[in-house]
Amino acid sequence: MKSSRASGITGVNRRGEGFGCTLSPPWGQCWTIEGPRFSSRAESLMFRQWGADVINMTTVPEVILAKEVGLCYASIAMATDYDCWKEHEEAVCVDNVMKTMKENANKASSILLTAIPVICQMDWEHTIAGHRAVAQSSVMLPKH
Numbered sequence: 001m002k003s004s005r006a007s008g009i010t011g012v013n014r015r016g017e018g019f020g021c022t023l024s025p026p027w028g029q030c031w032t033i034e035g036p037r038f039s040s041r042a043e044s045l046m047f048r049q050w051g052a053d054v055i056n057m058t059t060v061p062e063v064i065l066a067k068e069v070g071l072c073y074a075s076i077a078m079a080t081d082y083d084c085w086k087e088h089e090e091a092v093c094v095d096n097v098m099k100t101m102k103e104n105a106n107k108a109s110s111i112l113l114t115a116i117p118v119i120c121q122m123d124w125e126h127t128i129a130g131h132r133a134v135a136q137s138s139v140m141l142p143k144h
Helices: 004-010 041-049 062-068 094-121 124-139
Strands: 030-032 054-056
Touching: 062 124
Parallel strands: 030 054
Antiparallel strands: none
């Protein structure tokens, strides 16, 4: 279960720190593909037509496993490239993706350093109870 409270904290506007954060209402759609690979132009355009705001190669199985054990989960999605849908951008290549990933690591650290103190100050009792209830009904185990 995606925790909207956690996502709201990590999704704060970071423009004042030199990078932008945008979320499509209410939170955006993330499309996960198996990787590592780059999408073809046709795939990229199809994902956009299906409403994908972000195409990624993570969050699954992580988000599913987090839900099954009742953990709050929020991802910090940082683009490394525009895939191939943006016609006037340089073609995607591994070297540029790796360079951007290194730059994004610093940005992710900044977000976490800001978000963790906020998360610590919040009351999560109701959220945790809800996640616990979901976790108890998510896994089918025989009762002994």
